[in-house]
Amino acid sequence: MSVEIRSVRGPLDDERLGWIRRLYGPVDAKYRSLEYVRHQFVENPFGFAVHVFALAGDGAVGHCGVIPFQAR
Numbered sequence: 299m300s301v302e303i304r305s306v307r308g309p310l311d312d313e314r315l316g317w318i319r320r321l322y323g324p325v326d327a328k329y330r331s332l333e334y335v336r337h338q339f340v341e342n343p344f345g346f347a348v349h350v351f352a353l354a355g356d357g358a359v360g361h362c363g364v365i366p367f368q369a370r
Contacts, residue, residue: 301354308347309340317351317358344368 306314315335322329329335339347344366352360 299354301352301359304351304353306349306351308342308349310347310349314349314351314358315339318361318363321358321361338365339363342366 310318312332315332318335318339319329319332339349342365347363347365349361349363351358
C-alpha cells in the first residue's frame with residue numbers, strides 16, 4: 299500500500315476533521331467530539347492552522363498540525 303503525504307492550509311472541512319477524530323479519538327476522548335476538533339483546528343482566534351496528512355487506503359493514517367496561539 300502506498301502512502302501519500304498531503305499538506306493543507308486550514309480551515310479544514312468536516313471530512314478532514316473526521317480524519318483527525320478517527321486518528322486521535324481512540325487515545326484521547328475529547329478528540330471524539332467534532333465540536334472540540336472544530337474549535338481547536340478551525341475556530342482558532344489566532345489564525346489558520348497548517349496540517350500534513352499521511353493518506354493510505356480510505357483516509358488518513360497520520361497527521362501533524364501546527365496551530366498558532368499566543369504565548370504568555
